[in-house]
Amino acid sequence: MIEIIDCSKSYENIVLNNVSLKIKDKSFIILKGLSGVGKSTLLNIIAGIVKPDSGIVKVNNIEITELSDSALAKFRNANISYIRQTQGLVHWLNIRDNLELPFYIDAQDMEKSAIKKMIDSISEQFGITNILKKYPEKISGGQYQRAAIASSIIKSQNIILADEPTNNLDKNNIKILMDIFKKYKSKKTIIIVSHIDIFDELADEILLIENGKIQNV
Amino acid sequence: MYSKLALLSLKNLKFNFFRIFFIFLGLISISVILYFFLALSLGIKKNLIDQYLETIPVNEIIVTRKNFMLNVPLLKNFSFSGSSDITQEIISKISEIKGVKKIYPVQNISFPVSIYIDLFGYNFQSDLAISGIPSELLEEDHIKLKGEFKYELTDNPQTPIPALVSYSIIDLYNSNFAEANKLPKLSYEAIIGRHFTLVFGYSSFGAIKKMQRIRCKIVGLSKRAELLGLTIPIETVDKLNKWFDDKYESKYSTLYIKTDKISDIIPITNQIKNLGLNAYSLQEIVDKINTVSFGIISLVIIVLSSISIAVIFNIFNYYLTHLKSQETEIRILKLIGFSNNNIRFIYLCQSLIISIFSAIFSIIITRILIYYLDNFISKKLFEFTNIKLSLFFLTYNIDILVFSASVIITVFTVFSALKQIKLN
Ligand SMILES: Nc1ncnc2c1ncn2[C@@H]1O[C@H](COP(=O)(O)OP(=O)(O)OP(=O)(O)O)[C@@H](O)[C@H]1O
Numbered sequence: 001m002i003e004i005i006d007c008s009k010s011y012e013n014i015v016l017n018n019v020s021l022k023i024k025d026k027s028f029i030i031l032k033g034l035s036g037v038g039k040s041t042l043l044n045i046i047a048g049i050v051k052p053d054s055g056i057v058k059v060n061n062i063e064i065t066e067l068s069d070s071a072l073a074k075f076r077n078a079n080i081s082y083i084r085q086t087q088g089l090v091h092w093l094n095i096r097d098n099l100e101l102p103f104y105i106d107a108q109d110m111e112k113s114a115i116k117k118m119i120d121s122i123s124e125q126f127g128i129t130n131i132l133k134k135y136p137e138k139i140s141g142g143q144y145q146r147a148a149i150a151s152s153i154i155k156s157q158n159i160i161l162a163d164e165p166t167n168n169l170d171k172n173n174i175k176i177l178m179d180i181f182k183k184y185k186s187k188k189t190i191i192i193v194s195h196i197d198i199f200d201e202l203a204d205e206i207l208l209i210e211n212g213k214i215q216n217v
Numbered sequence: 218m219y220s221k222l223a224l225l226s227l228k229n230l231k232f233n234f235f236r237i238f239f240i241f242l243g244l245i246s247i248s249v250i251l252y253f254f255l256a257l258s259l260g261i262k263k264n265l266i267d268q269y270l271e272t273i274p275v276n277e278i279i280v281t282r283k284n285f286m287l288n289v290p291l292l293k294n295f296s297f298s299g300s301s302d303i304t305q306e307i308i309s310k311i312s313e314i315k316g317v318k319k320i321y322p323v324q325n326i327s328f329p330v331s332i333y334i335d336l337f338g339y340n341f342q343s344d345l346a347i348s349g350i351p352s353e354l355l356e357e358d359h360i361k362l363k364g365e366f367k368y369e370l371t372d373n374p375q376t377p378i379p380a381l382v383s384y385s386i387i388d389l390y391n392s393n394f395a396e397a398n399k400l401p402k403l404s405y406e407a408i409i410g411r412h413f414t415l416v417f418g419y420s421s422f423g424a425i426k427k428m429q430r431i432r433c434k435i436v437g438l439s440k441r442a443e444l445l446g447l448t449i450p451i452e453t454v455d456k457l458n459k460w461f462d463d464k465y466e467s468k469y470s471t472l473y474i475k476t477d478k479i480s481d482i483i484p485i486t487n488q489i490k491n492l493g494l495n496a497y498s499l500q501e502i503v504d505k506i507n508t509v510s511f512g513i514i515s516l517v518i519i520v521l522s523s524i525s526i527a528v529i530f531n532i533f534n535y536y537l538t539h540l541k542s543q544e545t546e547i548r549i550l551k552l553i554g555f556s557n558n559n560i561r562f563i564y565l566c567q568s569l570i571i572s573i574f575s576a577i578f579s580i581i582i583t584r585i586l587i588y589y590l591d592n593f594i595s596k597k598l599f600e601f602t603n604i605k606l607s608l609f610f611l612t613y614n615i616d617i618l619v620f621s622a623s624v625i626i627t628v629f630t631v632f633s634a635l636k637q638i639k640l641n
Pocket residue numbers: 011012015033034035036037038039040041042085
């Protein structure tokens with residue numbers, strides 16, 4: 001369960017104004033709104049990347065607004081798959097290392113062969129097996145986006161946050177992504193920011209952000 | 218987990234190799250300069266100053282007569298020179314000065330003396346200077362005496378006078394005389410035990426009023442011995458002076474004065490100077506050298522540190538640019554679940570790797586450089602001056618110092634650069 005209670009966030013102007021929101025476990029949520037209304041900001045607040053100016057954020061009953069940096073990092077690594085809107089890969093690591101990155105900070109080391117198996121299966125699923133040795137700047141936009149998504153969800157955490165995951169993807173790739181989300185529906189909590197309607201059929205709830213407030217559509 | 222993070226910093230280093238290579242070069246340049254000057258200044262101290270210190274103890278004042286010369290240019294041929302002798306009276310005055318522990322006088326034979334030398338079948342006669350020093354002075358001196366030979370007088374008039382020679386007279390004989398006359402060279406030991414005949418009251422210009430032949434035996438070598446003559450027990454010198462001149466009153470050319478404390482040396486030296494004598498001590502010279510070298514060292518330190526600060530500032534900027542170019546990556550790492558400390562660890566580890574490698578590299582480079590440079594310089598120096606001298610001094614302590622300085626400076630610099638990066 002994700003609970004946002006009376007949260008406000010402003011930069012130069014108010015982005016979120018006293019917002020409250022409850023997201024049940026294993027629900028499929030789609031966030032919509034015009035550019036710059038605060039969709040990414042809301043995802044960042046849920047992931048603990050951005051601290052709200054006021055209010056409380058609880059994930060699985062943990063008040064993440066109170067956690068220390070290292071506790072927050074552990075929480076994120078264990079619970080959240082975050083698909084970024086842009087630039088999802090570390091450019092000084094090749095694709096294989098990027099996929100392995102979430103396992104680098106595990107307290108108890110996973111077995112190498114198990115990690116390798118996971119990398120192999122996910123790269124097959126996303127069609128990036130042949131570019132594993134390449135660096136991010138040497139691959140196409142679609143390959144980049146697929147690799148970025150693969151690296152975000154490889155650890156299969158229970159909450160998937162996806163910020164415009166269809167960016168740079170053609171129809172075929174959108175279909176791959178669609179299959180993934182279908183597979184995870186009702187198994188994980190999924191929150192997708194998307195301006196296209198393609199995921200709407202899967203959604204339990206569609207939320208609209210407008211003037212610093214969230215509305216059910 | 219930390220080994221994996223270290224692996225990440227290596228991968229980052231590999232990817233950004235060119236940028237980091239310049240940091241590497243900068244680090245090497247300061248380390249090499251630091252190492253070079255440390256080895257040079259230690260070498261100068263060790264090989265020049267310490268060797269000098271070895272010849273004369275520091276806690277000693279050397280007092281000599283003050284020679285004066287009066288020239289009146291208008292009155293041709295009127296010139297007057299003389300010296301204020303060190304008499305028994307002056308010695309007792311000096312011994313009253315507080316802090317003076319012991320006085321060792323040096324007395325010279327004040328009339329002509331010749332020596333007959335019979336060396337390898339080669340006979341010759343020469344004038345020479347003879348001085349006398351008390352045997353106690355040799356007790357704490359660098360002297361080379363062989364087994365049964367003793368610098369001691371016996372009552373038996375048949376036993377020859379024990380005599381000391383200086384090292385330099387042997388060197389002089391070997392390099393000039395032996396060479397010119399095709400005679401075998403002498404080692405320091407070989408001279409000990411040889412007998413010579415001294416003719417007191419006789420010079421190359423002929424006998425004066427009294428003459429006396431006495432045998433002498435070389436018993437050892439001493440740094441205190443007359444440079445180009447012989448040194449014999451002071452009692453004998455006094456006796457001979459009195460034999461030659463009935464009215465002779467004991468007077469001395471030099472006094473070696475030991476003090477209770479090293480700190481007394483300079484004030485006592487000044488008091489002796491006030492008595493109208495020349496007085497100097499190695500302590501004084503050491504003080505002067507220290508003042509001069511302190512000046513030089515501070516200058517070098519100022520220059521070195523301004524170079525270092527410039528280089529460190531550059532490294533800082535370079536590393537900051539390196540980090541700034543990776544801010545997006547740092548954000549991704551945070552999303553994945555890397556904590557701020559994990560990220561700091563990656564970059565600090567990287568700086569550690571860079572600094573360790575550059576330190577090892579600089580130490581190797583400088584050691585090789587110094588090895589060849591030192592060989593070259595000392596070879597040249599030996600060709601021209603016959604002096605064997607090393608200008609550099611290498612010890613593991615310098616390695617350790619340069620190594621830790623390099624590591625500490627780099628890690629500190631990177632740490633400050635990391636502070637400039639917003640991790641949240
Ligand atoms: N780090 C920041 N510093 C200053 N202002 C920010 C920051 N992040 C976001 N903003 C501002 O907050 C507002 C909301 O940004 P946000 O990225 O959440 O919008 P969005 O809804 O995701 O837009 P888009 O659909 O274009 O991605 C924008 O006006 C943006 O300029």
